[in-house]
Amino acid sequence: MTPNNTPLPDAGTIxxxxxxxLALRQTYTFSVPEEYVPSLEPGLRVEVQFGKNKHYTxxxxxxxxxxxxxxxKPILSVIDVAPLLTPAQLQLWDWMASYYACTLGEVMNAGLPSHLKLTSETIITLGPLFSxxxxxxxxxxxxxxxALTLQQQLTLKDVRDILQVKTVYPVIRRLLDRRIVFLQEELQERYRPKVVNCVRFSPAYRTEQEQVAAFELVSRSELQTAVLVEFFQVVxxxxxxxxxxxxxxxxxxxxxxKALVKKGIFELYEREVSRIGGGEEDTISAQPMSEQQIGALAxxxxxxxxxxxxxxxxxTGSGKTRVYLELMQEVIDAGQQVLYLLPEIALxxxxxxxxxxxxGDKITVYHSRLNNMERVEIWQAVLAGKTSVVGPRSALFLPxxxxxxxxxxxxxxPSYKQQEPNPRYNGRDVAVYLAHLHGAKTLLGTATPSLESWENARRGKYGLVSMHERFGGLALPEVVLADAREDDGKGNHHPFFTPTLLREIKATLERGEQVILFQNRRGFAPVYFCPTCNYTVQCVNCDVxxxxxxxxxxxRCHCCGYVLSPPDSCPACAHPSMQLGGTGTEKIEDELKIFLPEARMGRMDLDTVRGKDALANLLASFEAGDLDILVGTQMVTKGLDFERVGLVGIISADQLLRFPDFRADERAFHLMTQVAGRAGRKHRRGKVIIQAYDRQHPVxxxxxNNDWQNFIERESRHRQETGFPPYRRMIHLQLRHPKRHVVEEAAKLLGSWLAHALGDCVSQxxxxxxxxxxxxxxxxLVVRLQPDPVAVQRVKSIVTRAVDKLGVTEGLSGVKVAVDVDPY
Structure with missing residues (x-):
């Protein structure tokens, strides 16, 4: 009996x-044709008809x-020879659907690469490699x-008509696996096989005797001889x-x-290689571990x-990664796999x-910027147990x-939290459960633990290991608070750069070191307004x-992407001059060029790293010293390690502290501590300048003072007193509809149902x-309740039933409700 199965009868329909x-509350049942009974098992992909004429994987x-x-209805065909999903994956999907109050279909959409999810609307086209x-x-x-040579592209319905059969998915799968056909979106991604330029002996020099003659032919050239000797060693x-x-x-x-090619000794050719190995560099030994690292490892x-x-x-800079590496090496040497999760692709x-x-090549990178074929290659390698993986939260779904x-x-x-669409899961928490399912070891690492993880450690649910010193004995950076009102002594005040920050930037560059400036808003200016009537240009789709x-x-609207050309005059009062308000990374970069015209600058935000290789190229330029100053949003706080960075500047700390969120203080502390940790990580103590108006703020x-203990104790007390996580559980419900009165009516009705069932733990x-x-x-609406697993599960069931009931209520069926368990 296979996992997730009940005993099968000896006779009768299976x-x-x-x-x-699809977002269905439960799985749908199909009959199994007799010819598929011996081979069918959980985790296999099948072709099914759903509705009148829709076909799905x-x-x-x-x-x-x-x-x-x-x-x-019967299953139409079995697509795979062996299961695509493991029993542990199916268990993980079940748990995620239950815990995050979503459906298995939504988990499936998040968990499978699109190449593995064929539907009737899937469009295929002939692959560029087909001869x-x-x-x-x-x-x-x-x-x-x-048919593809004549029509260029076909839907799977077209394929069904051509072949005059209902079951076409297995045929399409075979063609996809052999790269004879591709999905249309893959060509939009401009899929190309990865090739490397290689060298080999020409046919005239394939035998040992002929190769000896080759050395005689190049004996007058030291370089050609050296290349030939090296070729022999590498081959x-x-x-x-x-x-x-x-x-x-x-x-x-x-x-x-080229000279060796001209002499007929070598020939050049291109070789297609897998993208999933990545071990281009030779494996080398790491530096000796410090006493702190040895103690932490023990x-x-x-x-x-x-x-x-x-x-x-x-x-920051204590050498946590080296501790991870030692344990990873032990696990890999024992023939097991490792999953190394990171919050951002940037890292x-x-x-x-x-x-x-x-x-070496025992670790593979997996993330959303890979194309479909790359993702499927990695999927198959992980399923076969051949590789370990490093990647962001999407790597959790690998088999x-x-x-x-x-x-x-x-x-x-916070990047571990999926905001939308469903499942709205936290990658950190799912990773802990995934390790539990496999009986695997779990390590969580950070310089600034979340309050949830710290509370788990305090209660003994997690073990705790502390590393208080930087690797090599290097001191933590000097932190200086600069008054954002400071002027230059002549009454001149710049809105973005205090004289203290400008002086330190110039001194750092004169020492041949680099600077990182942090501003948590992209664009040039967040507000475009009229100085006469105070009219602000708003998005037509959003209230921003x-x-x-x-x-x-x-x-540009940063919520929906709406774009508008800036009006020359005010649309409200026709005043001829509009003004800009606020500061973004683009403006910081632009203004800084006035003070430091010779400095080489780069910007790291969502606008500059959209391309597949844009981020890697930017980081490579900064690491190589081709840039002096890097201006960025919170991307620059994410654990990046640059040895030449001597100064970090935080442009506006007040923005972080005034955010309307119960986690604002925690996130501000995390961001400032993490970005400060980018300074002085190798050879000398760095410096951090934090500009703020409210310099007395306790955070x-x-x-x-680098006093994490004081911060966490104060924040913990505040959360307990006000009833926020981790001392209360939260479920957040957001209702959406194009008409205001409809969504208001729906919210009142849903709120009344929940209040009747749950009492005062439901907000208005x-x-x-x-x-x-x-x-x-x-x-x-927000539901807050005691962190009792049984009670939480009961409340989730009540919320789910209420949402489903709202979906069939006359006049309100068009209201969309997003349920977010453990929000923010």
Whole structure:
């Protein structure tokens, strides 16, 4: 009996509960044709018909012999030979759907690459690598390929009509796996196989005797001889030799390679390689560990024996990554897999480089900027137990078969929380549960633990290991609070840069060091207004002001993407001159060029890192010293490690502290401490300048004194007194509809139902600070309750039933309700 199955009857119809990629409250049951009974098992993909003529890829969740209370349709075809999902994955999906009050179909949509989710509307096209060799195709495959040469693209309905059969998914899967056809979105991603330029002996020099003659032919050239010797050494160790490797190892130029080609000794060719290896550099030994690292490693090993998660609280630059690496190496050497989670794609390039320095090609990067074919390659490798993975929260859904260790780096980071669409999960919490399912060890690491993780450690649910010193004995950066009102002594006051910050920037650059400036708003200016009547240009779809982007000369909404050309005069009073208010990263960069025209600057925000390689190129330029100053949003706080950074400037600390959120103080402390940690991480003590108007704010005092303990104790007391997480559980409900009166009526009705069932733990409906978003008016409700798992599950069931009831209420069925468990 396989997992998730009830015992199958000896005779009679077999039924399969199938997960389809739709927001259905339960799985749908299909009958299993007799020919599929011996091979069908949970985790396999099947083709099913849903509705009148819609076909979907579904996942078999359970097989049983109990007939449902409705007329069943048969499974049309089985797509896979072996299960695509492991039993542990199906358990994880069940848990996520239950915990986050969403549906299995929504979890499936989040968890599977689109290449693995075929539907009737899927469009296929002929792959760029296909040659006209029809010998490799069977009759059905040939008909599809022939049609694509004439029509360029087909829907799966078209394929069904061409083949005159209902079951086409297995045929399409075979063509996709062999890269004969591609999904349309893959070509939009401009999929190309990854190729490297390689060198090999020409046919005239393939034998040992001929190769000896080659040395005689190049004997007069030292460089050509050196290249030939190096080629012999490399070709014995690797199946192919990269052209770049030969020039790098010998110091020869391309002209030397070309000369060997001209003499007929070498020939050049391109070789397609997998994108998932990544071990381009030789594995090297890491530096000796410090006493603090050795002690922390011993503590972690001891706590992991107790089979509970371990929280490593280490100051920035303390060497936590090295501790992770030692444990990762042990797990990989034991034949198990590792999942290393990061909060942002921004971190993957630098971290992967560091991990591969020690682990070589045993670790693979996975994230949303990979195209579909790359993701499927990694999926299959992980399912086969061949590789470990580093990536952001989406890597949680990979089919680990031998998971031995989960590392959650920067565990405090809010980027681990999925905001929309469903499932609105927290990657940190799901990772802990995933490790539990596999019996794997769990490490959480950060310089600024979240209050939730700290409370778990305080209660003994997590083990705790502290690392209070920076690696190499380097002192923590000096933190200076600068009065944002400060002038230059002549009565001149700049709105963005205090004289203190400007002096330190100039001194840092004169020492040959680099500067990071943090401003948590992108664009040039967040407000475009009329100085006469105070009219502000707003988004037509959302209740937010449009942000001015100078480079594009456009006003843009950061919520829905609406774009508008800036009006020359006020639309309300016709005043001829509009003004800009506030400050974004683009403006900081622009203004700084006035003071430091010779400085080389880069900007790191969502506008500058949209391309697949844009972020990696920017970080590489800064790391190589090609940039002097990096201006960025919170991306620059995410654990990046640059040895030349001598100064970090926080432009406006007040913005962080005045955010309307119960976590505002915690997040401000985390952001400022993390961005401060980018300074002076290698050779000398760095400096941090924090500009603020309210310099007496207790959070700033704690950052100034690096007093995390005082901050966490004060924040903990405040949360307990006011009834906020982690001392209360929260469920947040947001209602949306294009008409204000409809959403207000729906919120009142839903609120009354919940209040009747749950009492005063339900808030009154309220309008959020942004009352309209993407043409929809918003109303919100919050449920706060004691952190009792049984009670929380009961409340989630009540909320789910109430939301479903609202969905069938006359006049209110168009209201969309998003349920967010453990919000913010």
């Amino acid at each position: 039924y399969a509960d199938v997960i389809v990629p 579904g996942i078999v969740r359970r097989l049983h012999g109990k007939a449902p209370g409705h007329k069943v 006209d060799d029809a010998a490799q195709l069977d009759d059905q495959e040939y008909l599809i390929v022939e 014995r160790q690797q199946p192919f030799v990269r052209r770049a490797d030969l020039t790098k190892r010998t110091g020869a130029t391309d002209s030397v390679i 503590q972690v090993r001891g706590l992991l024996v107790e089979k509970k998660p371990v929280l490593i609280h280490g100051v 993957t390039g630098q971290i992967v480089k560091r991990l591969q320095t020690v682990l 680990f078969s031998q998971l031995g260790l989960v590392v959650i780096d920067e565990e405090h980071d 002001s449009l942000t001015y982007h100078k480079y594009q000369h456009r006003l 700033l005092t704690d950052v100034l 409906p309220f309008e959020p600070s942004v009352a309209r978003l993407r043409t929809n008016y918003l109303q919100e």
